[in-house]
Amino acid sequence: MNTATRFPADGDALVDLIVLGSGAAGFAAAATAARKGLKVVLVEKAAQFGGTSAISGGAVWLHGTDQARAAGIEDSPEAMRRYLQKTIGPGYNAALVDAYIRHGHEALRWLEAHTELKYALRPLSPDYYPDEEGGTDRGRALEMLEYDGRRLGAHFKDLKMPPAGMLLFGGMMVNRVDIQHFLSFRRSPRSLLHCLKLMGRYAIDRLSHPRGTRLTTGNALIARLATSAFADGVQVWLNSRTESLIVEHGSVVGAVISRDGRQQRVLSRGGVVCATGGFAAGPDAAAQRPHSDAAHLTMSPETNVGDGLRLGQAAGAVAGEKLAANFFWAPVSEVLHKNGVRERFPHLVTDRAKPGVIAVNRAGERFVNESNSYHHFVQTMFATGNTPCWLICDADALNKYGLGLARPKPVDNRALIDAGYLYRADTAEQLATLIGVDPQGLRRTLERYNRDARDGLDREFGKGGNSYNRYMGDPDHQPNPCNAPLLKAPWYAVRLHTGDLGSARGLATDGQARVLDASGAPIPGLYAAGNDMNSLMDGTYPGPGITIGPGLTFGWLAACHAAERLATLPSPVLEQ
CATH class of the missing domain: 3.90.700.10 (Succinate dehydrogenase/fumarate reductase flavoprotein, catalytic domain)
Structure with missing residues (x-):
């Protein structure tokens, strides 16, 4: 890279980090970078922020969290490695798995200490293949604590709302515990009281809001991260499409973004994080499924068409190949x-x-x-x-x-x-x-x-x-x-x-979320997280939260690496 970042003085913007995509991975990267003092712009193609994460269960699947340790649960890294080796199979990537086991609980601890993010241990939540070697019934799955959407202020209207079928009474969110109470309210006074409290809060909310402000699951996850990101100065550009990455001397130094009817060059001293949500709603998705159910249905937003893959590959990145599955399936x-x-x-x-x-x-x-x-x-x-x-x-x-x-x-x-x-x-x-x-x-x-x-x-x-x-x-x-x-x-x-919750095939990365080229070397200034990163699970599904957990972890790692890298670079020089 040049000894200084140069940019024309004709309206081009300069930031410290560009994050593409507003799901869990994107907001984890943006909130982390902003808290570390970086000037961050988060670019979202849709009219609202949150992506697939906002309609997800919001759970994470991690090793050795503070929550598990506080509950007295012992789970060795070796046990988790054995379990993943068994469930992932030939696509097991030791470097990525080791990075995830080593840094996942560290990322969560940092995010909970420096943002609004808050998780609780599920009392019981077995791995999806609990009888496999290394499988557990509890200790790895954490669930999102509910959140007051009013904390978002004017941004609450821009938070992606779950589909009506995932809500009660047209706009009330419920979590796993709430659902069980609603199923039991006719035979349990405790459950009846729980449901009456929820409905009372919802009725009050609807006097002044188009939906309930008690947020749960993935909506609470995004709201918590977004509240912190906004407080630390992150700019979120909605309805904005990234046309291309700006590459100089092999390094990614910015992006060309279409916004408000015009294209704008945005230079980034720390690089670009691709977290656009994958390609499950794109035109190439059908060709990457085993065989066609003519009515295959994805839960990915219609904007998740593979922008991260397109941008990364144009900059010399390679994508994962021969995964166990290119998608995370769901009927x-x-x-x-x-x-x-x-x-x-x-x-x-x-x-x-x-x-x-x-x-x-x-x-x-x-x-x-x-x-x-x-x-x-x-x-x-x-x-x-x-x-x-x-x-x-x-x-x-x-x-x-x-x-x-x-x-x-x-x-x-x-x-x-x-x-x-x-x-x-x-x-x-x-x-x-x-x-x-x-x-x-x-x-x-x-x-x-x-x-x-x-x-x-x-x-x-x-x-x-x-x-x-x-x-x-x-x-x-x-x-x-x-x-x-x-x-x-x-x-x-x-x-x-047949349906899916998103795509698993993405840009190849190393354990620091740096995107790799065909030689296996990292491309300076280019990172990937979430569904833009080739799944460390190789398209398998070992447990609850195996997309959000890595998304938060590698989004955090990308921001940490960008901040460290930025500290070694000279200040920008304005071209006269």
Whole structure:
């Protein structure tokens, strides 16, 4: 790089760090850099900030956090390495895994000390493959503490709102604990009181806000980081597209950004962090899936079209190859509302593992352990050719747990039936005919499953067979939280398509989040984090929070490295 950064005095801007993307990784980098005294601009293509992180569960999966240590949980780095070696397989990258294990808890500690970020240990949260060597039932998964969105002030309106199907009463956020209280309020005075308090707060909020200001999960995560970033002077440019990176003598020194109807050169002494959210909504995504479900549904925002890959590769970066999967899979359903709006729902935690719910193919046969992780569920859909499939339940299960966008009793779900999303029939055979499934096949499936489920078993696919399965079920249902016979009419079904929560394939990096070129050398001034960074999980899904955890960690590492690098560079010289 030149001994001094030069820029024309004709309106070009100069900052210390440019961050592209406003998800967890982007805001972690921006908030860290700003707190270290850097002048930061965060560029967001969408009209609101938060990206996929804002609609995520917000959990992190980390080794050796202060929260786990305070709970007396012992978890060695070797155990976590063994677990990741087993679950990731041939794509295991020792350098990235070691950096994640070594720096993940350090990053969280720093962010909690210097920003509004606050996490709590989940009392019980098994890894997704808890019986693998090195797997655990608790200690690695942390969940976001709720946050008062009013702390964002005027910026609250710019925070990405979760889809309506993930909210209650049109705008009230709930977390894992809240959901369990809502499922139990009819039989638990404690749960009833909890729900009444939430609804009271929400009613007050709606007097002055378009939605509830009690934020949970990923919305709280982004709001916490954003509040700190704004307080430390981070500029967030919304509706702004990064056209290209500025490269001088092999170093990335800025970006050309389209904003307010014009292009602007922004030079950055510390470089550029790519955290644009990956390419899952882009035109090239279909070609990178195993084979096509014509209605594959991504939960990524429509702006996540691969800008980070495009920009990085144009600057000489290489992308990951031959991942176990190029996406983080999840089954997704979709409804077309009367107003023409399409709403998607990711089937992550609320229905598949619950007793009285099964998944069947066109032959009316089960093909998967419904209580396994969402990633594994879609892997099995692809592997068996069951794309799409159907999630089926009886009246008891729908009334207790809901099904996709359909809510439990006493909610009236007739609008979803009228929209062709929720299918209802008086008998299982009629339901099969209605949805195009073999009635005799479904009858035989129910006979087999119900016979086992009466005893809490699933001899065919092992639903409820490990601690993660049972954690996802109904803890109040015995003898197995995941299994109950389907007996009570009417019968219900929702069509499930293959879907994803985002892309896993990204720019190759080292353990400091520096982007690598074809020779394996870091490109000075170029960093990647979040879904723009090639997944250290190699497109596998070992546990809850394996995207947000690395996003925060490597976003923080990128900002720390940029700040250290910036301290060694001479001051800029204004070209006359």
